Amino acid sequence: MAKSKSAWVCNECGADYSRWMGQCMECKAWNSVIEMRIAKDTKAEKYAGYAGQTHAKIETLSSIEVKDLPRFSSGLTELDRVLGGGIVPGSAILIGGSPGAGKSTMLLQTMCFLAQNMSVLYITGEESLQQVAMRAERLGLPKDKLQLLSETNIENICVLAKEVKPSVMVIDSIQVMHLPDIQSAPGSVAQVRESAAVLTRYAKQNHVSIFMVGHVTKDGSLAGPKVLEHCIDCSILLDGSEDNRYRTLRSHKNRFGAVNELGVFAMTDKGMREVTNPSAIFLTRDESVSSGSIVMVVWEGTRPLLVEIQALADTSQLGNPRRVAVGMDQNRLSMLLAILHRHGGLQLGDQDVFINVVGGVRVTETGADLALLLALVSSFKNTTLPQELIAFGEVGLSGEIRPVPNGVERLKEAAKHGFKKAIVPKQNVPKQKIEGMEIIPVTKLVQALEAI
Numbered sequence: 001m002a003k004s005k006s007a008w009v010c011n012e013c014g015a016d017y018s019r020w021m022g023q024c025m026e027c028k029a030w031n032s033v034i035e036m037r038i039a040k041d042t043k044a045e046k047y048a049g050y051a052g053q054t055h056a057k058i059e060t061l062s063s064i065e066v067k068d069l070p071r072f073s074s075g076l077t078e079l080d081r082v083l084g085g086g087i088v089p090g091s092a093i094l095i096g097g098s099p100g101a102g103k104s105t106m107l108l109q110t111m112c113f114l115a116q117n118m119s120v121l122y123i124t125g126e127e128s129l130q131q132v133a134m135r136a137e138r139l140g141l142p143k144d145k146l147q148l149l150s151e152t153n154i155e156n157i158c159v160l161a162k163e164v165k166p167s168v169m170v171i172d173s174i175q176v177m178h179l180p181d182i183q184s185a186p187g188s189v190a191q192v193r194e195s196a197a198v199l200t201r202y203a204k205q206n207h208v209s210i211f212m213v214g215h216v217t218k219d220g221s222l223a224g225p226k227v228l229e230h231c232i233d234c235s236i237l238l239d240g241s242e243d244n245r246y247r248t249l250r251s252h253k254n255r256f257g258a259v260n261e262l263g264v265f266a267m268t269d270k271g272m273r274e275v276t277n278p279s280a281i282f283l284t285r286d287e288s289v290s291s292g293s294i295v296m297v298v299w300e301g302t303r304p305l306l307v308e309i310q311a312l313a314d315t316s317q318l319g320n321p322r323r324v325a326v327g328m329d330q331n332r333l334s335m336l337l338a339i340l341h342r343h344g345g346l347q348l349g350d351q352d353v354f355i356n357v358v359g360g361v362r363v364t365e366t367g368a369d370l371a372l373l374l375a376l377v378s379s380f381k382n383t384t385l386p387q388e389l390i391a392f393g394e395v396g397l398s399g400e401i402r403p404v405p406n407g408v409e410r411l412k413e414a415a416k417h418g419f420k421k422a423i424v425p426k427q428n429v430p431k432q433k434i435e436g437m438e439i440i441p442v443t444k445l446v447q448a449l450e451a452i
Contacts, residue, residue: 009036010024020035082263094229101247120167248263293384304414415436
């Protein structure tokens with residue numbers, strides 16, 4: 001029998017200790033430190049490539065031969081975009097999201113497509129094989145070549161995968177997987193971390209691309225996906241509310257491509273469908289535009305995205321006026337209100353201010369500052385802005401309008417959708433005129449207010 005060793009691990013944050021602790025010193029949780037026993041040279045580690053390895057050879061950086069990353073398409077253009085251009089062999093990919101977001105549906109569609117040209121193994125731990133087959137039948141997917149396995153033991157998975165030798169594997173989900181040598185329940189930080197480590201090593205040693213599904217609960221009690229982010233190659237999040245048919249897929253970590261890439265899908269009765277022109281779904285405006293509405297151009301990963309922003313300023317009935325921002329940073333809203341008062345001459349201290357980004361998009365870049373302030377002024381003055389107007393630019397504390405990256409690409413995307421007027425920073429004005437678009441360059445906030 002293999003000799004085992006013990007370690008004490010916090011079940012909440014994953015911190016390691018040499019002995020038992022009543023309270024975790026990292027996350028301050030009580031009675032969360034449990035004993036974890038790990039045996040040497042377990043069956044899972046043997047098939048994952050841990051045992052029998054020689055010492056690595058030290059090489060200089062210049063002696064390493066650089067090769068282009070071989071990629072293959074997943075069959076979904078939006079998923080390939082988020083992954084950086086396709087799936088890299090031997091990569092470990094974590095797909096997170098709340099229950100019901102569509103993670104299993106999207107992966108089942110992708111695996112049925114890949115199974116037509118390569119060996120694919122879909123491992124389900126939460127659903128039975130009949131449930132997966134019923135879903136594939138409902139979505140109208142080809143079922144003749146996809147291999148299924150219902151198992152939660154990592155050792156058995158590594159043994160069977162070594163025999164089948166798939167090119168792509170799906171673990172649905174990592175929260176229900178377990179190693180028998182670890183004395184904790186499936187879904188705990190210790191089980192999730194060690195199971196993912198074995199699977200990642202198997203992916204590297206056998207050049208198998210592994211998709212691991214991770215759940216994110218509303219109360220945040222399950223810390224599994226966050227613990228995994230340090231060892232996996234790519235972490236993407238599928239987000240979408242229950243009352244919205246659109247889902248956004250965003251990359252948070254990617255060793256083989258750019259981060260903050262955005263892919264948009266629509267949930268239909270036939271599964272996840274790609275939205276190749278996401279700006280169109282966020283620009284469904286009424287013919288009679290009311291005050292406090294303007295379209296801004298934000299940059300998501302490697303492409304521009306046109307999004308409508310709405311603002312409402314109303315006289316407050318409270319001693320402390322409310323500041324509510326949906327889809328944007330509330331602290332930045334407070335800063336922009338102070339800039340508007342100091343350099344724009346508008347006092348909104350007695351107004352309730354509400355900001356909303358249409359379509360459920362989360363805007364994090366500073367290029368939306370100018371559009372936000374113009375929408376606020378429009379609502380406060382109760383005057384409508386032209387429908388063909390767009391705006392983007394960062395607003396500084398001294399009232400200056402700073403340039404943003406990829407200004408020309410943003411203007412071209414707006415012109416493609418029929419916008420004819422743009423208020424942009426002076427440094428973002430293109431050298432060559434864009435046909436059919438009037439560009440108003442501004443350097444100060446006062447100039448932008450005068451333009452509207």
